[in-house]
């Protein structure tokens with residue numbers, strides 16, 4: 001193992017012969033439906049939940065609704081306004097590339113399809129939502145183990161993301177210990193660019209870097225993106241669209257191919273919070289990459305880690321590495337090179 005190149009050591013996850021990730025989780029096992037039957041017979045699961053779990057096993061996603069009132073969503077939107085106004089160094093946003101702390105960014109970036117990374121670390125209302133008890137109940141029912149919210153993204157507009165799978169983007173220790181909750185913060189129609197997904201694609205084989213090894217935490221332009229696009233073309237299905245009322249949640253499996261539709265009306269907001277979850281026991285430390293200023297004032301990629309948790313009634317979310325490392329507030333004294341745009345435009349991955 002010591003002699004493997006670093007990128008191979010990181011990309012250790014093994015694939016099964018059918019190209020899916022090796023997973024010990026009950027929902028990925030061939031007897032998943034029998035396990036649901038057994039729990040129904042024992043009375044540890046009710047019929048409605050059992051149906052939703054079957055949906056997840058078969059189609060890679062399930063839906064439910066949270067009790068999310070307007071005051072909570074208004075507080076979340078207000079926190080986004082405050083970040084753009086105050087431009088702190090310990091919260092970041094992203095356009096098409098790696099997140100950059102607000103302090104080093106540019107107000108002109110507040111346009112589609114930017115997103116705020118880990119708003120839950122800067123806003124109590126977003127933290128309460130990421131740690132919502134109903135959300136955790138579902139996630140822990142599916143994992144069969146205590147969960148942790150790994151990171152979140154707040155969107156004001158649709159993401160317009162190409163179809164992709166989350167293990168390429170979300171740095172969890174075990175890529176199959178990954179569930180994503182997409183939460184509507186307002187009613188979302190076809191006009192505002194809803195989330196799209198391909199039911200059943202969670203069972204499609206992953207791209208193999210070398211036999212049985214998959215690629216994780218890699219850019220959109222990686223061979224795995226091309227591989228997934230080719231599979232999609234071969235199957236020839238239209239993605240489904242998640243139009244939603246405020247508080248509705250689409251929860252998806254790590255393998256589900258999903259993205260964001262192009263909005264019919266580009267002016268229309270599409271406010272949402274995306275929360276990625278893993279299991280507490282496997283996720284000890286969060287490693288994230290950012291665009292940060294180097295000594296010469298230009299922006300370059302830096303990896304920071306966090307093992308600090310934010311807790312609410314026993315439910316936990318990772319605090320962001322930016323807050324743990326406490327970057328200086330560079331906005332007070334911006335170096336001219338930090339405001340040059342090329343570095344932002346050339347970054348290609350989250």
Ligand SMILES: O=C(O)CCC(=O)C(=O)O
Nearest residue numbers: 159160161195259260274
């Ligand atoms: O909100 C969307 O349109 C998609 C978000 C997404 O793909 C993600 O966060 O992984």
